[in-house]
Amino acid sequence: MPFLCFINRKSTKKKVKKVKEIKVGIIGFGTVGAGVAENLLNNYSVISTRTSISVKLHKIADLDITSDRGIAIPDNVLTTDANEVINECDIVVELVGGTTIAKKFILQALNNKKHVVTANKALLALHGKELFEAAKANGVDIFFEASVAGGIPIIKALREGLISNKINSIYGIMNGTCNYILTRMENEGVDFDTVLKDAQKLGYAEAEPSLDIDGFDTAHKTAILSALAYGEWFGLDHMFVDGIRNISLFDMGCAAELGYRIKLLAIIKNKDGKVEMRVHPTLVHADGMIGNISDVFNGVMVDGDTVGNTLFYGRGAGRKATASAVVADIVDVAKNIAANSINRTPAFVEGKLFDQIISMDEIDSCYYLRMMVTDRPGVMAQVSQIFAEGKINIDSLIQHGEGEGNGVPLIILTGMTKEKAMMDAIAKLEALDCSLEKVRMLRIENI
C-alpha cells in the first residue's frame, strides 16, 4: 500500500493553472456510447472552461466501428479491441450493457487501476457490491449516475445534495417506456397491447419488452437508490416486482374518475427502522407532482427528514440525456484525478443504517379493488361484511353500470390496511358466490 503525502503549498497570487489532460475511453458504441462521444466532442470547451481540465475522448471500442452514428469521430479513436481502451485511458466508460462481458471489462479496468463510469443498472443491482469492493481495493473511482433515471442527477442529489438527511421515502417513475405506454393509453384510450406494438415500432420499447414492462428495469434502479439511501446493498432478492402488462383501460378509467392516474412506481420507505422496497403499478393523485410526470419523462421524489419533499424530474433515457449523466460522472472522476481526491465520494458506504426488509405481508397501503359481481340484492351486504371482518375501511365504492365482462363491476377504495389483511379479504371476496372473476387489486400511494 502506498504511503501518500500531500503537500499543500500556497503559491503566489497569480496562480498559473496547468490544464491537465484526462484520457477517456468508451467500451460500447451503441446509442448511449454515441451520445457520450458526441457530448465530449461538442462540449469539450465548455467542460474545460468550467473545470480547467482537458477531458479528452481518446478511444472507443466496439465490434462494429463502421456503421454511421451521425458523429465525426477523430482518427485513431475507434478500435475493435477493448484492451486498448483499458490500457490507454484514465477513465473507462462501460456502455456494453448486460451482466457478463460488461462485468469482465469493468473488473479488468478496476484491477488495472483505471477509474470506471457505467450506466449499467442491471449489473450494479446484481453485482454492485463486488464491483465497489474491487474499486476500493484498487484505489480507483467507480461512478454510475446514468444508471438511475437517465439525465436526472438523482444519485448526486441523494448522496451529496441531501447528505444530511435521513431518508423517509423515495418514490420513482424510473422507466420511460412504461410511462410512455401508460400516458398514451390514458390520453388516447388505446389498450396496452396496441400501444406496446406502436411503441416498439417507434423505438420507445424493445422487441423483447419484458425488462421494462414487467418492472425489472425499475427494480434494478430501486435496488441502487435504496442502497444509497440506507447503506445496505439489498439487491433484488426480497423486492416485490410487478409490471404494467395487466393494466386495463377500464381500471385506468375508474382511477381517473376517482382523481387518480396509474403509474409504474418504485417505492422505498424507511418504516420504523426497516426498509420497504417494491415496484408495482400504483394509483397516484392525478393533480400531484408525481401524477403529472408523463410520456418518457422520469421523476424521483425524495422525502428527507430535514429537507422535506423534493422532486427531480427529466428524461430518463435516450442518447443525449443519458450521455449528460455519463459525462457528468466522467468530469467528477476527472476532477478527482486532478485534485488527487479519489474516493472523495465513495461509490457505496456500507452504513447498515437499516438492514432489514419488510415483507409484503407487513406493508401498509390503501387499495383499489375491482370486483365483478352478479347484479342482485344482498351483494353489497356480503361484500361489506368481509371488509368489516378484516377491519378494513372502505373509503369509496362505485358500482358501474357496465364493465369489461359479465356482471357488474364494483370499484372499492380502501383506507390504510396491512397487505396481509387485504389479501385475506380478497380471498374471501373471490369465494363469494356473487363474485364472477378474480378481484383486480392495485395499490394506492397518496403522495
Add this chain to the structure above:
Amino acid sequence: MPFLCFINRKSTKKKVKKVKEIKVGIIGFGTVGAGVAENLLNNYSVISTRTSISVKLHKIADLDITSDRGIAIPDNVLTTDANEVINECDIVVELVGGTTIAKKFILQALNNKKHVVTANKALLALHGKELFEAAKANGVDIFFEASVAGGIPIIKALREGLISNKINSIYGIMNGTCNYILTRMENEGVDFDTVLKDAQKLGYAEAEPSLDIDGFDTAHKTAILSALAYGEWFGLDHMFVDGIRNISLFDMGCAAELGYRIKLLAIIKNKDGKVEMRVHPTLVHADGMIGNISDVFNGVMVDGDTVGNTLFYGRGAGRKATASAVVADIVDVAKNIAANSINRTPAFVEGKLFDQIISMDEIDSCYYLRMMVTDRPGVMAQVSQIFAEGKINIDSLIQHGEGEGNGVPLIILTGMTKEKAMMDAIAKLEALDCSLEKVRMLRIENI
C-alpha cells in the same frame, strides 16, 4: 500555511478508519442558524457514517444567546463573540443576513484562511465576485447552495450534475412567499392585500414584504444562477424586475379560463449567444410541471443542450429545508478538507461563455393584455388594426361581459413578438378613444 500530511495505511481486513474531526461554527442563531445546529446535532451519526468525517458543531455566535430556539445546545458552544467562531473553527457558516456585517464576517473568515458557507443571496448578488476572489486568493472554499431555492440542491445540479451542458434556459419559481400568496389568491378567490396580511400574520411573509413581493429576492437568486450558467457575474444592474403587487383576481381568473396560472417567474435564456435575464409575473400552462408548483414550494427548470428539460422541486425556505442545503455545503467543504481537495469545485468560474445581456426591448415573448373598452361597434376593428400595424399575431381574444371597472374588458393573447413592438402597440391602444384605462400587460412563457 500548515503542512498537512495524511497517512493512508492499509490495515488488515477489518479496517479501523480514523474519523477526522472538522470544526463548524455558525454566525447568526436565527431561524436558519437554529435549523443548521439542529441538523448537525441530530444527524451527526448519519453524516459521519456516510463520510467517515466527524463534522462537529463547535461554536454558535449571536448577540442573543439566551432565547430558546427549541434545541439543546451543548455547553461552551454559544458565544456572543463572532471572533471565536472565526478563530476556532475550520468552517464558518454565515447566517447573519444583510450585506454589511455579513460581508465583514465573511471577508474576515476568508482572510483568516477559513472556509465559508453562506445562504446570503443578497450579498452574493451584489458582492459575489469580490468574495469569490478573496476565497481563491486565500486558498479556501466558499459554498452557497442554500442561497437559491432553499433545500433544493440546484447549484450542485447546475455546476456538477449538468456540467456537460450548455444551458439553453432556466425558469425558476424561487420565492416561497410569492408562490404562497398567488396560490391562495387562486384557490380561495381572495385578493392580494388580504392574502398578504394573512401571510404576514402566519409568518409566511415579512412585516416589510417588499424584498419578496417586489421580486428582488428572486432577482438575487436569478443573478446567482445566471452567473453559474454563463460564467459572468452580471449582478442586478441590467435585470428587469417586476413583482406581484398588481396581480388582480380578475386577471388571474382570465388566465385560468385560458388554461394558465400566474407565477412569479425568473427567466434566464441563452439567446443567440446573449443572455436574457428577467423576473416578472408570468402566465404559465396550468397543467405543466412549472404551473403545478404551488404553496411555498419552489421549482427550477433547467433546459440543457444535452440533458433536455429537467426540473428540481422542493421547499425554497424555512428552518429545516434551508438547513439541509447549508449542511450539504458544510459536508462538501469537510470532504474537501479531508481529501485535501480545496477548490475542487470552484465557487465561480469566469468563463465568459456569454457576456452580453439583452435589453428588454429586444426580448421575444407572448403577451396577455387586458383592455377596458367602451362597448360599442367598431372597437374591435380599431384594436385589431393596431395589432396588424405592429405585425403582432392575436392568438386568442375574449370579450367579457363584466370586469373590474367601467366598460367592457377585452382579453388578448398574442403570438411571439418583440417587447418593443408590443410596447409601441400598447401605447397606441391606450391612445384610442375607446380605451378607458391603462392596458394591463403580462408576459407568457409556454413551457
